[in-house]
Amino acid sequence: MADPQIRLVPATERDVGLILWFIKQLALYEKASEQVTATEDLLRQNLFGSRPYAEVIIAYIRHSPTPDQPSVVESPAGFALYFHNFSTWVGRPGLYLEDLFVCSEYRGLGIGKRLLTQLASIAKERQCGRMEWVVLDWNEPSIQFYQSLGAEQLKEWIINRVSGKALDHLASL
Numbered sequence: 783m784a785d786p787q788i789r790l791v792p793a794t795e796r797d798v799g800l801i802l803w804f805i806k807q808l809a810l811y812e813k814a815s816e817q818v819t820a821t822e823d824l825l826r827q828n829l830f831g832s833r834p835y836a837e838v839i840i841a842y843i844r845h846s847p848t849p850d851q852p853s854v855v856e857s858p859a860g861f862a863l864y865f866h867n868f869s870t871w872v873g874r875p876g877l878y879l880e881d882l883f884v885c886s887e888y889r890g891l892g893i894g895k896r897l898l899t900q901l902a903s904i905a906k907e908r909q910c911g912r913m914e915w916v917v918l919d920w921n922e923p924s925i926q927f928y929q930s931l932g933a934e935q936l937k938e939w940i941i942n943r944v945s946g947k948a949l950d951h952l953a954s955l
Contacts, residue, residue: 788891793829841860875908
């Protein structure tokens with residue numbers, strides 16, 4: 783790969799198929815492909831509908847021309863999906879990173895760092911008090927990467943989730 787350049791762009795509705803592909807690639811990496819039930823229609827409605835619930839940044843890698851490939855080639859290389867939460871203790875919104883994924887062939891080129899620094903800039907512009915995300919406990923390369931950027935692990939907090947029939951039941955109480 784000759785002289786790669788990274789370009790970050792906010793996703794638009796026409797990117798729904800690519801976003802779903804990234805989600806499926808992330809699930810494959812996390813050994814959870816069977817858990818993906820998202821569809822292009824659901825993503826279109828929930829990311830770009832009348833009330834968008836989250837935002838997406840897509841990273842593209844641009845390859846400079848070579849003798850074998852005289853034109854510039856640009857490939858989708860990764861994405862970040864995020865939304866706002868709120869900290870009552872800080873009294874400000876926060877930025878929550880739901881998914882960050884970089885295709886394996888482009889890891890180590892700084893794409894993940896560029897996505898995270900872009901999100902940090904967005905968080906600062908929007909006066910967020912913090913930025914948070916979770917990482918699987920077995921994903922040691924990502925844990926080390928996040929710590930190298932100053933992320934603090936909050937091991938005393940336990941994630942709780944209610945979904946499917948349990949959500950139906952709770953809502954009916």
